[in-house]
Amino acid sequence: MPTIKFTNLSVHVIDFFYPQHKKGRFLRFHHITFWVGNAKQAASFYSDKMGFERFAYKGLETGSRDVAAHVVRQGKIMFVFESALNPGHKEMGEHLMKHGDGVKDIAFQVEDCDYLIKTAKERGAVIVKEPWVEQDSHGKVNIQWPFPAWIQRCLLFHRFWSIDDKQIHTQFSALRSIVVTNYEETIKMPINEPAQGEKKSQIQEYVDYNGGPGVQHIALNSSNIIETIVNLRARGMEFLSAPDTYYDILREKLRTAKIKVKEDLDRLQELRILVDFDDNGYLLQIFSKPVQDRPTLFLEVIQRYNHYGFGAGNFKSLFEAIEKDQDARGNLTALTPDGQNKAF
Numbered sequence: 001m002p003t004i005k006f007t008n009l010s011v012h013v014i015d016f017f018y019p020q021h022k023k024g025r026f027l028r029f030h031h032i033t034f035w036v037g038n039a040k041q042a043a044s045f046y047s048d049k050m051g052f053e054r055f056a057y058k059g060l061e062t063g064s065r066d067v068a069a070h071v072v073r074q075g076k077i078m079f080v081f082e083s084a085l086n087p088g089h090k091e092m093g094e095h096l097m098k099h100g101d102g103v104k105d106i107a108f109q110v111e112d113c114d115y116l117i118k119t120a121k122e123r124g125a126v127i128v129k130e131p132w133v134e135q136d137s138h139g140k141v142n143i144q145w146p147f148p149a150w151i152q153r154c155l156l157f158h159r160f161w162s163i164d165d166k167q168i169h170t171q172f173s174a175l176r177s178i179v180v181t182n183y184e185e186t187i188k189m190p191i192n193e194p195a196q197g198e199k200k201s202q203i204q205e206y207v208d209y210n211g212g213p214g215v216q217h218i219a220l221n222s223s224n225i226i227e228t229i230v231n232l233r234a235r236g237m238e239f240l241s242a243p244d245t246y247y248d249i250l251r252e253k254l255r256t257a258k259i260k261v262k263e264d265l266d267r268l269q270e271l272r273i274l275v276d277f278d279d280n281g282y283l284l285q286i287f288s289k290p291v292q293d294r295p296t297l298f299l300e301v302i303q304r305y306n307h308y309g310f311g312a313g314n315f316k317s318l319f320e321a322i323e324k325d326q327d328a329r330g331n332l333t334a335l336t337p338d339g340q341n342k343a344f
């Protein structure tokens with residue numbers, strides 16, 4: 001009799017019926033709007049340091065009296081920087097004072113914007129600004145917090161993946177993370193919140209300096225992360241550094257891994273690019289330092305090979321690298337017994 005040998009067991013459980021709109025759908029991120037103190041200079045940071053191209057402008061010369069906007073673009077990625085021209089622009093002034101430079105809103109390209117807005121309203125969404133719709137039916141909705149519950153209830157996103165503070169913590173700080181996505185899973189947003197640890201979580205540091213929740217980082221895909229990071233570094237972008245021990249441990253883990261990393265590990269180490277993997281694929285990622293004075297928004301560059309995670313295997317080393325900088329800012333402070341901590 002020929003022997004039969006099974007090697008592995010895998011159980012696939014369908015545990016959710018993901019909600020889907022009857023009509024219309026979310027397609028992709030369309031653009032991100034930033035409110036900043038000086039849109040002209042912010043746009044030139046993204047052009048000069050990150051290779052974005054100037055795409056559109058409005059300001060006094062074009063008849064815009066209150067707000068200047070500089071739009072930069074790279075392939076499908078579009079960033080809009082806006083700042084107030086009119087010294088009496090209360091909303092922008094107050095926003096800037098509270099949050100500093102940062103993301104104001106996220107625009108999704110959709111099909112059937114009217115229907116999506118109508119049903120979002122029926123489910124309790126408050127429309128801050130009525131959507132405007134262009135030929136490409138790209139709508140813009142101002143979103144509210146608490147974001148995970150809101151986006152699931154009103155926009156019918158579902159939970160893609162989540163981890164809790166028991167899995168993700170350093171010696172000092174912890175966080176909980178859930179990733180939400182649309183029905184087709186073309187848009188993914190990890191949502192992180194601070195969890196109680198020994199010291200102030202880096203997520204709490206963000207919340208303190210941003211004056212509340214907001215966009216913490218934006219990930220940009222690259223099809224050649226090594227070349228991208230070489231060029232970004234040459235243009236003066238600054239990134240967080242994992243220690244050499246991270247690469248010692250990585251080499252050890254990769255020796256018994258089912259996948260093979262194509263890139264030269266020495267090169268990845270030299271550039272401080274992180275690697276996370278499972279049995280089927282891997283990702284390469286790196287995080288910038290904050291892109292403004294406040295320790296709030298930063299950027300991520302990511303390259304994926306059949307791997308759809310967010311680098312959970314790197315969280316610990318990454319957070320330790322963040323904590324090093326957090327400490328240098330005087331913000332890796334001990335918590336009082338009730339978990340509270342004065343930021344300012």
Ligand SMILES: O=C(O)C(=O)Cc1ccc(O)cc1
Binds near residue numbers: 177
């Ligand atoms: O969740 C993500 O998208 C990540 O890329 C991982 C991560 C989570 C929290 C951070 O402060 C920094 C990075």
Ligand SMILES: [Fe+2]
Binds near residue numbers: 190217219300310
């Ligand atoms: Fe990320």
